[in-house]
Amino acid sequence: MQPTLKLSIIAANLLLLTACSGGSSSLGANTPATPALPQLAAATGATLASCTDLATKIQLANTTITAANTVAAGALTIAGKPVPAHCQVTGRMFDRVSTVDGQRYAIGFEMRLPTNWNGRFFYQANGGLDGSVVPATGPVGGGGPLDNALNQGFAVISSDAGHGAPTPFFGADPQARLDYGHQAVGKLTPMAKSLIETAYGKKPDRSYIGGCSNGGRHAMVAAARYADQYDGVLVGNPGYRLPLAAVANIAGGKAYASLATTAGDPSTGFTAAERTLVSNAVLAKCDALDGATDGMVQNTQACQAGFDLNRDVATCSGARDGSCLSAAQKTAIGGLFAGATTAAGIKIYTSFPYDAGLATSDWASWKFSSPTTRDSGAVGLVFQAPPENGATFDGAAFVRDGDLAAMLAKVGATSGLFTESALSFMVPPNATDLSQLKNRGAKMMVYHGTSDPIFSSNDSAAWYDGLRTANGGDAANFARYYQVPGMNHCSGGPSAEQFDMLTPLVNWVEKGVAPDSVTASARGAGNAGGVNASVPAAWSPARTRPLCPYPKTAKYKGSGSIEDAANFSCS
Numbered sequence: 138m139q140p141t142l143k144l145s146i147i148a149a150n151l152l153l154l155t156a157c158s159g160g161s162s163s164l165g166a167n168t169p170a171t172p173a174l175p176q177l178a179a180a181t182g183a184t185l186a187s188c189t190d191l192a193t194k195i196q197l198a199n200t201t202i203t204a205a206n207t208v209a210a211g212a213l214t215i216a217g218k219p220v221p222a223h224c225q226v227t228g229r230m231f232d233r234v235s236t237v238d239g240q241r242y243a244i245g246f247e248m249r250l251p252t253n254w255n256g257r258f259f260y261q262a263n264g265g266l267d268g269s270v271v272p273a274t275g276p277v278g279g280g281g282p283l284d285n286a287l288n289q290g291f292a293v294i295s296s297d298a299g300h301g302a303p304t305p306f307f308g309a310d311p312q313a314r315l316d317y318g319h320q321a322v323g324k325l326t327p328m329a330k331s332l333i334e335t336a337y338g339k340k341p342d343r344s345y346i347g348g349c350s351n352g353g354r355h356a357m358v359a360a361a362r363y364a365d366q367y368d369g370v371l372v373g374n375p376g377y378r379l380p381l382a383a384v385a386n387i388a389g390g391k392a393y394a395s396l397a398t399t400a401g402d403p404s405t406g407f408t409a410a411e412r413t414l415v416s417n418a419v420l421a422k423c424d425a426l427d428g429a430t431d432g433m434v435q436n437t438q439a440c441q442a443g444f445d446l447n448r449d450v451a452t453c454s455g456a457r458d459g460s461c462l463s464a465a466q467k468t469a470i471g472g473l474f475a476g477a478t479t480a481a482g483i484k485i486y487t488s489f490p491y492d493a494g495l496a497t498s499d500w501a502s503w504k505f506s507s508p509t510t511r512d513s514g515a516v517g518l519v520f521q522a523p524p525e526n527g528a529t530f531d532g533a534a535f536v537r538d539g540d541l542a543a544m545l546a547k548v549g550a551t552s553g554l555f556t557e558s559a560l561s562f563m564v565p566p567n568a569t570d571l572s573q574l575k576n577r578g579a580k581m582m583v584y585h586g587t588s589d590p591i592f593s594s595n596d597s598a599a600w601y602d603g604l605r606t607a608n609g610g611d612a613a614n615f616a617r618y619y620q621v622p623g624m625n626h627c628s629g630g631p632s633a634e635q636f637d638m639l640t641p642l643v644n645w646v647e648k649g650v651a652p653d654s655v656t657a658s659a660r661g662a663g664n665a666g667g668v669n670a671s672v673p674a675a676w677s678p679a680r681t682r683p684l685c686p687y688p689k690t691a692k693y694k695g696s697g698s699i700e701d702a703a704n705f706s707c708s
Contacts, residue, residue, distance in 0.1 A: 174575065174576070174578050174614060174615060175576075175577065175578030176578060176649050177343065177368055177577075177578045177579070177646055177647055178342070178647065179342075179343075179647040179648065180255060180256030180257045180341070180342035180343040180647065181256045181342060182253065182254050182255045182256045182290065183254050183256065183337040183338060183339060184252065184253060184254065184337075185223075185224060185250055185251065185252045185253075185254060185336055185337060188205055188206065188207045188224035188250070189205055189206070189207065190205075191205040191224065191226055191332075191335065191336055192204060192205040192226075194335055195226075195332055195335050197328055197331055197332065199230050199231050199324075199328075200228055200229075200230050200328055201228055201229055201230075201232060202226060202227070202228040203227045203228050203229070204225075204226070204227045204228075205224060205225070205226045205227075206224070206225050207222070207223075207224055207225075208222065208223050208224070208225050208249070209222055210222040213272070213274065213287075215274070215282065215283070215284060215285050215288050216281075216282065216283040216284070216665040216666045217665050218284075218288065220274075220285075220287055220288045221251060221252065221253065221288070221290075222251075222252045223249045223250055223251045223252060223287065224249070224250040224252070224336070225247060225248070225249055225250075225273075226247065226248045226249075226250065226332065227245075227246070227247045227248075227270075228245075228246055228247075229243035229244060229245045229246065230243065230244040230246070230324055230325065230328060231243060231244055231299075231316075231324065233312075235309075235310045235312070235313070237309060237310050237311065237554060238309040238310050240307075240309075240310065241301075242299060242300060242301075242307070242310060242312070242313050242316075243299070243301070244296055244297070244298070244299045244316060244321045244324060244325060245270045245296060245297040245301060246270060246294055246295065246296040246297070246325060246329075247270050247272070247273050247294070247295055247296075248273060248292065248293065248294045248295075248329060248332060249272075249273045249274070249287050249292070249293050250292045250333070250336050250337075251287065251290050251291070251292065253290060254290055254291075254292060254337055255289065255290030255291060256339075256341060256342045256343065257286075257290070257291045257292070257341055257342065257343045257344070257345065257643070258291065258292050258293075258294075258329060258330060258333060258341035258343070258344040258345065259275040259286040259287075259291040259292070259293045259294075259344075259345045259346070259347065259639075260293075260294055260322065260325070260326060260329070260344070260345070260346040260347075260359070260367075261273055261274070261275050261276065261286075261293055261294060261295040261347070261348060261352075262322070262346060262347065262348030262351075262352035262353070262354075262355035262356050262359075263295060263296070263298070263348060263351070263352050263355075264348065264349060264350040264351045264352045264627075265303060265350070265351055265511075266303050266304065266305060266317070266351075266514075266515065266519070267296070267297055267298035267299075267300070267303065267317060267321075267351070268297050268298070268300050268301065268302045268303035268304065268307070269297055269301075269302070269303050270295055270296060270297050271295055272295065273287065273293040273294055273295035274286065274287045274288075274293060274295075275287050275289075275291055275293040275347070275639070276347060276348060276349065276352075276373075276639075277347075277371075277637040277638060277639040277640070278347075278349075278371060278373055278584060278636055278637060278638035278639065279373075279584075279621070279624075279628065279634050279635045279636040279637070279638075279657060280624070280627070280628025280629055280634045280635055280660060280666070280667075280669060281628065281635050281660045281664060281666030281667040281668075281669065282635070282637070282666055283635065283637070283665060283666050284637055284640075286345075286347075286639060289639070289640075291345070292329075292333050292336075292341065294325060294329045296321055296325055298316060298317045298321040298355075299312075299313050299316025299317055299320070299321045300313050300316070300317065304514070305514035305515055305517075305518040305519045305527075306518060306527045307519070308518040308519035308520070308524050308527075309518070309524060309527055311554050311555050311556070311557075314519060314555070314557075314559075314562060315557065315562050317519070317562075318358070318559075318562030318563045319355070319358045319359070319362055319562060319563075322346070322355055322358070322359050322362075322363060323362065323363055326344075326363060326366045326367075327366070330344070343368045343369070343643075343646060343647060344366060344367050344368055344369075345367060345368065345369040345370070345371065345639070345642065345643070345646075346359050346367050346369075346370055346371070347370070347371030347372070347373070347639065348371075348372075348373065349373030349374050349627040350373070350374055350375075350376055350591075350592070350626065350627055351376055351379065352373065353372045353373045353374055353375030353376065353377070353583075353592075354375050354376045354377045354379055354563070356370050356371060356372045356375070357370070357372050357375045357377045357565055357568065357583075358377070358563075358564070358565050360372075360565070360571055360574050360581055361565035361566055361567060361568060361570070361571065361574075362565070362566065364571065364573035364574040364577065364579065365573065365577070367574075367579060368577070368578075368579045368580070368646050369579060369580055369581075369582075369642045369643065369645075369646045370574070370579070370580070370581040370582070371581075371582055371638055371639055371642055372581065372582070372583040372584070373583075373584055373585070373627055374584070374585050374586055374589050374592055374594075374626055374627045375583065375585070375592060375597060376591070376592040377564060377565060377568060377596075377597075377600070378486065378487075378560075378563075378564055378596065379515075379563050379564075379592075380515075380516070380520040380548040380549075380559040380560060380563055380564075381485055381486040381545075381548070381560075382486050382591060382592050382593075382596075383511075383512040383515050383516050383520065383548075384485050384486070384512075384516055384541065384544045384545055384548060385476075385477040385485040385486035385487075386503070386504070386507060386508050386512045386591060387508045387512050387513065387516065387536050387539065387541070387544065388473070388477035388478075388485060388541050389473050389477060389504055389508065390403060390504075390505070390507075390508025390509065390512070390536050391508075391536060391537070391541075392406070392469045392470075392472070392473055392477075393406035393407055393469075393504065393505060394406065394537070395469065396463075396465060396466055396469055396470075398457070402505075403504075403505045403508075404501055404505040406466070406469075407466065407470060407504075408457075408459065409496055409501070410459030411457070411459055411462060411466070412495040412496040412500070412501075413459075413495075413496040414450060414459060414460065414461075414462070415446070415450055415462075415491070415495055416492075416493050416494070416495045416496050418444070418449045418450045419434065419440065419444055419449075419491045419492060419493055419495075420432060420434065420493055421449070422440065422443055422444045422449055423436070423439070423440035423443060423444060424493075426439050426440065426443070427690065427691060427692050427693055427705075428692050428693035428694075428695065429693035429699045429705075431676075431693075431699045432493065432631060432673055432675065432676065433493065433622045433623055433631070433632070433633075433682070434492055434493055434587070434622055434623070435622050435682075435690045435691045435692070435705075436690045436692075437490050437492070437587045437594070437620055437622070437690075438598075438688070438690075440490070440491065440492075441490050441491065444491050446462075446467055446470070446471045446474070446491070447467055447471070450462055450467070452464055452467065473489070474488060474489050474490075474491060475488050476488040476489075477541075479541045479542040479545060480541065480542065481542060483542065483545070485541065485545055486593070486596070487593050487595050487596045487599065488593065488595050489590075489593045489595060490587050490593070490594060490595055492587045492588040492622070492623060493588065493622075493623045493630075493631050494586070494587075494588025494623045494624065494625050494629075494630035494631055494632065494671070495588065497588075497625055497629060497630055497631075497671050499590070499625040499626055499628075499629045499630065499671075500588065500590040500625055500630075503590040503591040503626060504590050507591065508536050509532045509533045509535075509536050510532060512536075513532035513533070513535040513536050514530070514532055516535075516544055516548065517530060517532075517535050517539075518530060519559070520547075520548040520559035520563070521544070521547040521548060521550075521559070522547060522548075522550045522551050522552040522553075522555035522558060522559070523552040523553060523555060524555075548560060568600055568603070568604075569600065569603040569604045569606070569607040570607060571604065571615070571616065574615070575608070575612075575614075575615040575616075578646075579615070579646065580615055580616070580642060580645045580646045581615065581616040581617075582616075582617055582619070582638050582641070582642050582645075582652065583597060583601070583616070583617070583618045583619065584618075584619045584620075584621055584636075584638060584684065585597040585598075585618070585619075585620060585621065586620075586621045586623070586624025586625055586626065586627070586628075586630060586632065586634065587620050587621065587622050587623065587624065588623050588624060588625050588630045588631075588632070589624070589625060589626045589627075590625065590626060591626055592626070594620055597618060597620075598618070598620070598687060600618075601616075601618040601687055604616060613651070613686060614651075617651075617652060617686040617687075618686065618687040619638075619655060619684040619685065619686060619687065620684070620685075620687055620690075621633075621634055621636075621657065621684060622682070622691075625671075628669070629669055629670075629671050630669075630671050631671050631672065631673055632657075632659070632669075632671070632672075633657040633658055633659045633680055633681060633682040634657060634659075634660070634669065635657060635658045635659070635660050635664070635666055635669075636655050636656065636657040636658070636684065637655075638652075638655055641655055652686070653686065653707065654683035654684060654685055654686070654691075654707050655683070655684040656681055656682075656683060656684075656702050657681065657682050657683075657684050657702075658679060658680065658681050659672045659676055659677070659678065659679065659680040659681070660672060660678075661676065661677065661678020661679060661680070662678045663678060664678065664679075676700070677698075677700035679700075680700045681700070681701060681702035681703075682702050682705060683702045683705050683706070683707055685707035686707070689707040689708055690707070690708070691705045691706070691707060692705060692706055692707075692708055693705055694706055
């Protein structure tokens with residue numbers, strides 16, 4: 138065949154394919170068509186026939202049901218609204234006495250089953266060290282929620298993740314560590330679906346999991362480990378590399394203590410006035426990047442490229458008075474924002490973005506109090522192998538005297554009875570390989586506050602960049618990431634941080650409606666979900682903003698009120 142004729146045939150075929158697909162192409166393009174992902178069917182509901190007899194009807198392996206009680210409509214409220222009538226079922230799984238520390242362990246849980254069920258299951262992943270069964274209501278995202286999954290008709294489960302107190306001493310038992318890391322989710326989920334089948338005569342049509350902080354980590358791990366169990370995954374401010382973040386926060390605690398003007402008070406190493414100074418400098422440099430001077434930094438990536446702590450904040454020539462930072466502060470604080478390191482220069486976790494929410498009490502609590510009260514016990518007793526001696530453990534001494542390189546090594550180590558490291562049982566096995574979730578037609582929505590002081594939104598952005606790379610440069614057909622400007626850890630901060638991501642997630646999963654943006658509101662005076670004290674007085678108390686799927690950011694259209702999300706677009 139002549140080369141010219143061969144090229145003509147190829148071109149004709151390409152034109153035919155283009156016409157049939159409704160798209161466009163060009164000769165020489167060699168990109169295969171992306172196969173369409175499955176569209177999952179919408180859930181259909183059912184009615185709960187009886188509650189009180191469930192305690193005797195439910196017979197499940199390794200499970201003890203302790204009670205089944207009817208909860209009247211209005212006994213629970215959400216933002217002042219009565220939650221409909223439902224059944225509260227309590228129980229525990231895998232009850233045992235540890236041969237290691239002699240303590241009793243079980244995976245405690247409660248399920249709330251609506252009388253009028255929407256056919257959906259929601260696994261409520263809780264935060265911190267877990268350790269208590271909080272009400273199974275189902276978070277929908279953001280601060281001061283106006284709704285929850287239970288009110289929307291979901292059957293919801295909440296658990297203590299395998300230990301009965303929100304303290305780190307369960308870390309002495311290897312199995313309790315594994316349950317906390319991910320196995321409680323793996324054990325509870327099929328049990329919950331069977332319980333739902335007993336209650337309603339059918340298993341859930343669609344299943345969702347969601348939470349923030351450690352709950353976000355639980356959800357992200359479930360997306361990797363239990364992808365066959367969930368159709369929708371809602372991830373908030375995820376500490377998906379929690380052991381490393383905890384060690385990095387200990388590094389921060391040591392650094393702030395070294396800067397402190399009052400011994401034993403690390404908050405004097407970076408005072409509220411100094412943090413306000415830096416926040417204002419960030420706004421001066423970055424606020425207008427989105428076209429509106431409104432006290433918010435929408436384009437976090439551009440801000441980090443444009444803001445320089447050394448250049449944009451005054452250096453003290455004399456005593457610190459809140460109008461400047463000392464040279465020592467700039468070196469230490471700048472190093473923490475760039476990413477804490479060991480003495481040998483090994484980066485422990487990741488960088489943090491400079492943002493507008495540094496002066497809040499939430500930011501201060503995590504940076505100055507958490508290293509000794511939270512992170513020390515988590516690292517020393519739960520994540521390290523072997524753990525420290527719980528009977529003599531002193532969190533303050535652990536932070537003050539501990540070696541960062543040794544901590545970093547031990548959270549990645551195994552030892553004796555502890556055959557799985559924390560970087561295995563706490564972290565997704567391959568965070569950017571979500572092919573099973575994707576290929577099932579399941580969807581994932583992730584959000585993260587850019588002023589989060591403990592888990593960095595930069596880490597979530599880097600994860601999403603990796604996910605995009607693993608999916609040919611674009612993962613938006615099954616997973617989207619939304620930065621929440623100014624939001625601290627899961628809520629608070631000078632931010633529009635009240636939003637519902639569960640409803641758009643359901644619409645994406647079950648109707649194929651991709652969430653191109655999510656509207657978020659500020660919680661000013663009179664907000665039904667509770668007032669956010671960090672909302673500036675100059676803002677409208679009901680300011681709204683679109684949360685945009687990364688890497689897009691919200692930009693002002695150039696006209697209309699800056700208090701209204703309708704006047705911003707994602708680009």
